[in-house]
Amino acid sequence: MEGNRRLEVLERQLCAVQLAEAPELIDAAALSAICPKQLQALLVHDNPELRSAVFEFLKGDIFKPNHYLSLMEFRELTLQRLQRFVAADFGGRGFDVRDYMNDPRRFMAGLECLSFCDYSMAIKAGVHFTLCGGTICKLGTAKHHNALLPKLNTLELPGCFGMTELGHGSNVMGIETTAVYDAPRGEFVITTPSNEASKYWIGGSGQHGKICAVFAQLTVGGVWQGPHVFMVRIRDDSGRLMPGVRIKDHGPKMGLNGVDNGQIWFDSVRVPRDAMLDRYASVDAAGTYSSPIPTVSARFGTMVGGLTTGRILIGQGAVTACMIGTTIALRYASQRPQFGDKLIGDYLTHQRRLLPGLATTYALQLGMKQLKVAAFDAAKPDAKLVHVLSSGLKAAATWSRVEVLQQCRECCGGMGFLLPTRSGP
Ligand SMILES: Cc1cc2nc3c(=O)[nH]c(=O)nc-3n(C[C@H](O)[C@H](O)[C@H](O)COP(=O)(O)OP(=O)(O)OC[C@H]3O[C@@H](n4cnc5c(N)ncnc54)[C@H](O)[C@@H]3O)c2cc1C
Structure with missing residues (x-):
């Protein structure tokens, strides 16, 4: 109790520090009347019931910290924690990646709570749900939503986000991975043309990821159309690498070791025409490219807007x-x-x-x-x-x-x- 009282005094002194330039503004009576519950209501942005339910859930034994785990054990634990998260009920609605579109505040509130427990788990969830799932939501159409989002929701299909390349981090427009449309076969061919073009840092790709939202420079009928996103299977259902996909696990990092980051090369990997997320640009079977957004740079802005x-x-x-x-x-x-x-x-x-x-x-x-x-x-x-x-x-x-x-x-x-x-x- 004494500790709490002193904490309250310290918090009030915070206000005094902020107002020290104008001490006449300090209203001692008002400061002492600060109600912790009101302060909490001011600071908690939204979805208090969901947040309480997630915090309650995070009290489970599996979420207790264990600093004695090896790298591989920590990754496995992080995956298991996420599996528990996606299976949880949270007041009847669970956590649904479709809320990225339907109720973005609820989507964010659920993920935010995870970072109070373990940041590796929060980042693994963020890559899977926000970067991969959110990209499908924003750039994909009904066929992608229907085929992929239910499997992301259950973690049946752990997702990655393949934007950064070894030679191109901040400069996303400069990525070199190519996607060339092969009209006779109705497929895109995804290729890593150089080592600098290998996808680098890709969260979840080192061990668990099965599908990746790959950013690649699209060429259709010999005409370059700029970066577009393609959903590429990198491992099959049993976890074996797909033909033409090579992955090097990044191994230990300075932190976030529950996340399996990796480097990916694509050697003429063929994906069906439907693999392209086509909300803002599409290629028909005959190989005609169309987009309501007229320029490459404006399209690029839309692709990374997500x-x-x-x-x-x-x-x-x-x-x-x-x-x-x-x-x-x-x-x-x-x-x-x-x-x-x-x-x-x-x-x-x-x-x-x-x-x-x-x-x-x-x-x-x-x-x-x-x-x-x-x-x-x-x-x-x-x-x-x-x-x-x-x-x-x-x-x-x-x-x-x-x-x-x-x-x-x-x-x-x-x-x-x-x-x-x-x-x-
Ligand atoms: C833990 C971790 C997880 C990641 N997960 C993913 C993932 O899942 N998927 C994915 O696609 N990427 C991922 N990334 C990659 C991340 O997006 C890139 O690291 C980031 O975009 C920076 O690129 P870079 O590392 O090439 O740095 P660089 O672009 O080489 O930048 C190095 C430094 O130079 C500065 N700099 C760069 N250009 C300029 C400029 N024009 N003017 C001034 N300063 C500049 C930068 O601010 C930075 O300080 C991850 C990275 C980390 C560390």
């Missing part, structure tokens, strides 16, 4: 990490005595180190709220505003995460170096 939800989720994941870090460090500050009876949170220097991070976390969380309003609540969202806000906030949130968490670690002294300090959702 990345917005993933970008918001990455930004939100960074804010979640700040929430977790500041909560741990503030709790520690309000319970750890040092030099007699005083708690470390009583020292001004300690407050000056922690409270700006807390203020940043509040600001970013409220910023994410505005972004979601712009992206999902407007009848006709302003695409440019959403792009600018989501890109800026993602950068601000991920940079802040590094600074805030480093302060939090240092403020926990030696305990900040111990993995179990951050244990459980």
Whole structure:
């Protein structure tokens, strides 16, 4: 109780820090009247029932942290955690990838909760549902939705997103993978023309992925039409690589080791005409290309426009990490005595180190709220505003995460170096 009281005092002092430039604005009575429940309602963006159900679900034994696992065991556990997630009921509706289109706030709320538990699981889910599933939702048509989304929903078909290449990361327009239409056979031929064109970093491809949304430069009848997306099976149902597909597992990384990233080469892999996601551009059986979007660059903007939800989720994941870090460090500050009876949170220097991070976390969380309003609540969202806000906030949130968490670690002294300090959702 004493710890909680001190935490509340620290949180009120946060407001004082924010208002320190205009101390006359500080209303002590109003500050002391802050109601935690109202504050929570302000900070939780939407879908409180779903969020509560997911947090309850994450209390299951399988989600308890285990820092003694090998790389392969951790990947297996991450897959099993996701399998539990897709099988869960969450108040009757479960988690449905089609909500990417039908109820994007619910879709995001479900995935956001995972990052409070384990970021590997959140990223594996994000690649599968948002990058792969969301691309099918946004760029595909009914035939893709009907054939693929139910299998993504159950994880029967673990999905990957193959955009980045070894030689082309930030410059997506420069990718080299080709898709050439073979009219007599009604197929596209997907090829990796050089090592630089190999798909790199592809989440889920190292071990578990069975289908990949592959970005490739399309040529039809000898005419180049720019990057388009093709759904390519990379492994069969039993997990064996498909003919012409070669994958190198990235192995251990500096973090996110529950995710099996990999490098993919395509050696003249043939896919049917229906494999092209054709909402904004299509090729008929005779090999006639058509698109309502007239230029290659405008089409490219549409093809990568579907990345917005993933970008918001990455930004939100960074804010979640700040929430977790500041909560741990503030709790520690309000319970750890040092030099007699005083708690470390009583020292001004300690407050000056922690409270700006807390203020940043509040600001970013409220910023994410505005972004979601712009992206999902407007009848006709302003695409440019959403792009600018989501890109800026993602950068601000991920940079802040590094600074805030480093302060939090240092403020926990030696305990900040111990993995179990951050244990459980
Ligand atoms: C853990 C992880 C998982 C990933 N998962 C996937 C996935 O599932 N699917 C997928 O397709 N990709 C994935 N990626 C790839 C990711 O999208 C790319 O790493 C990212 O686009 C950056 O590309 P790059 O690594 O080639 O960096 P580069 O483009 O080489 O950039 C290196 C640095 O240079 C800077 N830079 C680049 N160009 C400019 C410029 N014009 N002006 C100024 N600065 C510049 C960048 O900001 C960066 O700091 C993943 C990456 C990681 C690390």
